[in-house]
Amino acid sequence: MKNMIKHGLAVVDSPYDESGKKRTVVQKLLLGLSPSQYLLQAFRNPFNWILAAIFAIGIPILLGRFVFGLAWATSGSNDYPWGLFLGFGLFAMVPLSSSGFQLGTACEIFGRHDLEPIERLALLNGLLGYFFAVVYLLADLGQPWRLPYPMVVSFGPAAVLFLVAWHVATYLSVQVAEVSTAFFEWIGFPAGKRGVRRITLGLTVSGIILSTLHQGALGALFTYAPGKVHPLWYSSSFQWLHFFVSSLPGGLCMVITVSTIAYKFMGWRTDRRFKEALDRCTVTLAKGACMGIATYITIKLIGIAHDNKWSYLDSGWGQWFMLEIIVGFMLPLVLMTYGVHTRKMGVIRLGAFATVFGVVLNRVNTAIITFNWKLPEREIPPWREVVISLTIFAIYIVVYRFILYRLPILYKWRQQEEEVTVTEAVTAPAAGHREASPVAVASYSKMTKLD
Amino acid sequence: MKRRNFLKACLIGGTTIAMGKTNKGWASGSFEGYPESMGVLVDTTRCIGCRSCEAACNKEQKLPEPDTSFDDKSVFEEPRRPTAKAYTVVNQYEKEKPGGPVYRKVQCNHCNEPACLTSCFVNAYTKTKEGAVIYNSKVCVGCRNCMIACPFNVPGYDYESVTNPVIKKCILCYDTRLKVGKPPACVDICPQEALTFGHRADLIKIAHERIRSNPDRYLDHVYGEKEVGGTSWLYLSGTEFDKIGFDPSLSNDPIISNVKDFLGMVPMVLSIWPALFSGIHLLSKHESGGEGHDTESKEEEP
Amino acid sequence: MSSYKHLIVAALSLGAISVFTPLAAQCAAVPDSVTLNQNGTLYKPFDFNHAKHIQQLKECAGCHHHTTGTLVLDPDCARCHQNSSPTAVVSCKGCHSAQPFSPETLAEKHADKQRYHKDKMGLKGAMHQNCIGCHQKEGAGPVGCQECHTRTEAGEAFNSSSRLGAKPAHAKKH
Numbered sequence: 001m002k003n004m005i006k007h008g009l010a011v012v013d014s015p016y017d018e019s020g021k022k023r024t025v026v027q028k029l030l031l032g033l034s035p036s037q038y039l040l041q042a043f044r045n046p047f048n049w050i051l052a053a054i055f056a057i058g059i060p061i062l063l064g065r066f067v068f069g070l071a072w073a074t075s076g077s078n079d080y081p082w083g084l085f086l087g088f089g090l091f092a093m094v095p096l097s098s099s100g101f102q103l104g105t106a107c108e109i110f111g112r113h114d115l116e117p118i119e120r121l122a123l124l125n126g127l128l129g130y131f132f133a134v135v136y137l138l139a140d141l142g143q144p145w146r147l148p149y150p151m152v153v154s155f156g157p158a159a160v161l162f163l164v165a166w167h168v169a170t171y172l173s174v175q176v177a178e179v180s181t182a183f184f185e186w187i188g189f190p191a192g193k194r195g196v197r198r199i200t201l202g203l204t205v206s207g208i209i210l211s212t213l214h215q216g217a218l219g220a221l222f223t224y225a226p227g228k229v230h231p232l233w234y235s236s237s238f239q240w241l242h243f244f245v246s247s248l249p250g251g252l253c254m255v256i257t258v259s260t261i262a263y264k265f266m267g268w269r270t271d272r273r274f275k276e277a278l279d280r281c282t283v284t285l286a287k288g289a290c291m292g293i294a295t296y297i298t299i300k301l302i303g304i305a306h307d308n309k310w311s312y313l314d315s316g317w318g319q320w321f322m323l324e325i326i327v328g329f330m331l332p333l334v335l336m337t338y339g340v341h342t343r344k345m346g347v348i349r350l351g352a353f354a355t356v357f358g359v360v361l362n363r364v365n366t367a368i369i370t371f372n373w374k375l376p377e378r379e380i381p382p383w384r385e386v387v388i389s390l391t392i393f394a395i396y397i398v399v400y401r402f403i404l405y406r407l408p409i410l411y412k413w414r415q416q417e418e419e420v421t422v423t424e425a426v427t428a429p430a431a432g433h434r435e436a437s438p439v440a441v442a443s444y445s446k447m448t449k450l451d
Numbered sequence: 452m453k454r455r456n457f458l459k460a461c462l463i464g465g466t467t468i469a470m471g472k473t474n475k476g477w478a479s480g481s482f483e484g485y486p487e488s489m490g491v492l493v494d495t496t497r498c499i500g501c502r503s504c505e506a507a508c509n510k511e512q513k514l515p516e517p518d519t520s521f522d523d524k525s526v527f528e529e530p531r532r533p534t535a536k537a538y539t540v541v542n543q544y545e546k547e548k549p550g551g552p553v554y555r556k557v558q559c560n561h562c563n564e565p566a567c568l569t570s571c572f573v574n575a576y577t578k579t580k581e582g583a584v585i586y587n588s589k590v591c592v593g594c595r596n597c598m599i600a601c602p603f604n605v606p607g608y609d610y611e612s613v614t615n616p617v618i619k620k621c622i623l624c625y626d627t628r629l630k631v632g633k634p635p636a637c638v639d640i641c642p643q644e645a646l647t648f649g650h651r652a653d654l655i656k657i658a659h660e661r662i663r664s665n666p667d668r669y670l671d672h673v674y675g676e677k678e679v680g681g682t683s684w685l686y687l688s689g690t691e692f693d694k695i696g697f698d699p700s701l702s703n704d705p706i707i708s709n710v711k712d713f714l715g716m717v718p719m720v721l722s723i724w725p726a727l728f729s730g731i732h733l734l735s736k737h738e739s740g741g742e743g744h745d746t747e748s749k750e751e752e753p
Numbered sequence: 754m755s756s757y758k759h760l761i762v763a764a765l766s767l768g769a770i771s772v773f774t775p776l777a778a779q780c781a782a783v784p785d786s787v788t789l790n791q792n793g794t795l796y797k798p799f800d801f802n803h804a805k806h807i808q809q810l811k812e813c814a815g816c817h818h819h820t821t822g823t824l825v826l827d828p829d830c831a832r833c834h835q836n837s838s839p840t841a842v843v844s845c846k847g848c849h850s851a852q853p854f855s856p857e858t859l860a861e862k863h864a865d866k867q868r869y870h871k872d873k874m875g876l877k878g879a880m881h882q883n884c885i886g887c888h889q890k891e892g893a894g895p896v897g898c899q900e901c902h903t904r905t906e907a908g909e910a911f912n913s914s915s916r917l918g919a920k921p922a923h924a925k926k927h
Binding site for chain 2: 066067068069070071074076078079081082105108109110111141142143144146147149150153154155156158159160161162163164165201204205206208209212213216217219220221222223224225226227228236237239240374
């Protein structure tokens with residue numbers, strides 16, 4: 001794509017093409033390319049080949065899970081009822097998706113409009129993370145078609161999972177509404193966008209409530225198993241706080257991670273506003289994440305001190321715990337603090353990757369690795385379970401990329417009427433990209449990285 | 452004068468906090484089961500490991516044919532747990548000890564305050580007044596949260612089934628026997644009367660009476676009398692409980708009392724957050740923009 | 754229909770042991786052989802060699818506790834029954850109920866708050882514990898089910914004996 005733009009193809013960033021004609025939806029979907037051009041750029045991208053390989057193996061196995069049942073696809077263990085689908089898919093995806101409500105709050109509630117260039121990415125990151133957490137859940141549920149039961153058929157309001165179900169469901173709709181403004185712009189339906197903007201404050205506040213509650217609720221789910229989760233990962237009083245607080249840096253660092261990837265591999269899709277703001281926004285996010293991590297480490301220590309669990313640190317589990325805390329939280333805290341002070345973006349980003357790793361490791365540790373620590377045998381997920389988890393994650397990446405390519409997430413949509421009124425938006429077009437001479441697309445021999 | 456007022460205020464505040472605490476303590480774990488609850492007392496010193504109870508359960512609950520015959524003693528090589536195909540299993544412990552092997556029957560203990568029940572988001576579980584913890588498999592979604600929650604690792608999941616996998620576990624033969632006052636099938640068949648059926652309250656007395664009259668035979672503990680808020684199945688043992696597969700670390704509080712901290716916070720967040728954040732929003736606007744409503748209309752623009 | 758119900762009924766057909774008075778017991782009207790489990794459905798009836806046990810044990814009270822003229826031996830029972838005379842019945846079923854957990858029995862037990870002997874064993878349990886308990890203690894005599902009574906066809910089906918030799922579930926994993 002980068003090369004195509006270099007050689008004269010325009011990027012779709014407004015409802016009209018160069019000649020001033022209104023673009024059709026198909027044109028928008030094909031990124032303004034002809035079908036053959038589109039396929040060509042897709043084939044030239046080595047990453048697509050990796051994805052194709054994953055799907056070739058993974059999709060049949062994913063379908064097989066619904067044809068042959070859970071026993072075929074997963075370990076089907078009674079002692080470890082929650083495997084990779086929930087331990088990784090649900091419990092790790094959700095904290096990494098807390099970005100939506102955090103930046104929503106910062107921009108809409110606290111009035112931090114300087115973060116707006118990255119707000120939509122954070123909202124989308126939240127929406128997709130939640131959506132795919134639900135996809136993982138559907139793969140894991142014995143009877144996924146009964147998923148609406150807690151909403152319509154039979155209520156168990158005293159159960160934490162009941163709260164999770166309701167909160168995730170309502171929060172998903174909130175996030176769909178929040179992200180829909182970008183979609184309405186893209187599809188050309190300003191009335192819908194105006195309608196959503198009008199209720200933004202309500203949506204954002206309900207987003208905070210729902211997020212606080214169910215990020216915490218996911219942690220509280222483990223308070224049902226006080227003897228099964230290892231004491232270092234368990235605290236009956238603070239479990240929900242641990243999950244909630246660690247989700248804050250998790251979500252922020254996920255946005256740093258995704259924006260870094262987008263900047264590196266999707267530069268053509270970003271506009272000047274995004275590029276110029278990215279470093280500044282990253283620093284701000286990193287500051288927020290540092291606060292979150294510091295708080296998290298503190299309450300984690302309080303949790304250990306509260307139940308006097310120090311002696312557990314002097315064991316194999318204790319070393320594993322220290323690894324998680326040091327590599328996943330303390331190291332990133334140091335890296336990001338240093339990076340923020342010296343404005344070294346690479347260091348900040350490295351710290352953000354480490355945080356994402358730390359949060360994921362914490363969730364997998366709680367749900368799978370240290371779960372049932374008293375039982376003699378550890379459960380190692382069978383290969384089909386691993387393949388399905390990978391496949392769903394690959395679908396997540398594809399959908400994420402599909403939307404970033406098209407919707408005005410990383411760039412501003414140029415509306416004609418806005419070009420007159422809003423001055424900032426006019427500065428957006430990335431004119432610099434169009435200077436290269438127009439050469440036929442097929443003749444490029446040096447196209448190595450086509451995104 | 453001022454200082455006295457301050458002290459007074461402190462006192463009032465302190466009392467409120469103390470009262471709040473008292474209330475909370477009083478609210479948790481006070482339920483001791485239905486008064487007419489039935490139960491089973493398992494005397495592990497009587498069990499000879501004949502596995503008749505497993506066979507009886509299999510036939511009564513119309514479970515699939517077992518992997519191997521109920522005569523097969525090789526199953527004792529490794530401890531087993533209840534599954535969707537076997538609601539009860541007998542395990543062998545202390546094989547090398549001079550007292551001979553000790554056997555222990557495992558099945559749902561039918562807690563007074565069941566963790567499975569409180570963790571179920573479709574309310575599939577019911578604790579009947581007879582003491583049985585039964586479930587409605589027609590609403591089971593298959594989230595398997597009850598398996599996570601059960602402190603005894605009892606519920607089994609029917610992973611093999613493609614179209615209708617549900618949770619399965621011992622229901623104390625509620626449908627076919629308990630409802631009409633009859634003992635469960637395992638109790639009926641036990642040749643040694645290692646299983647005693649009766650009112651839970653009577654069984655506790657009987658258990659302590661057995662301990663009193665045979666102090667050398669039994670440890671002075673009735674497992675299940677207090678564990679996780681009490682269970683309908685009670686156990687006597689002559690061997691340390693942790694050596695025969697029991698978890699001695701379980702608290703006497705029901706599992707739900709671990710979750711109450713969080714559940715209590717939910718309504719607070721629901722009620723405080725909207726006001727708090729809307730307020731912050733209004734405040735931040737005045738700081739940044741200046742003129743209230745005008746700023747707001749400006750911000751409405753994309 | 755649960756066939757093991759019949760087993761209980763059957764086990765109680767120990768009632769085959771006739772009811773003796775203590776006096777009669779002391780006289781020579783003691784049977785040499787008793788057929789137990791006469792109506793069993795899962796297990797066949799079998800002959801109990803009474804004479805052999807008398808020869809080996811000598812002491813009737815070893816089995817027939819506090820029924821045959823011997824004073825109570827258990828110190829806990831002796832607290833109250835030091836001077837109690839032997840009971841009128843010798844057979845197990847004279848005291849031990851065939852239906853220890855029937856709704857009626859339980860309700861009666863539950864209602865009678867003053868009742869002391871709440872823990873009287875049922876007939877089947879009393880018999881098996883008496884036999885197996887002694888055999889284990891003496892290290893002699895059968896302790897397995899089929900060493901005393903062989904199974905009927907229904908019993909074989911009940912125990913899913915056809916699947917004997919199939920691998921148990923846990924063995925498959927390894």
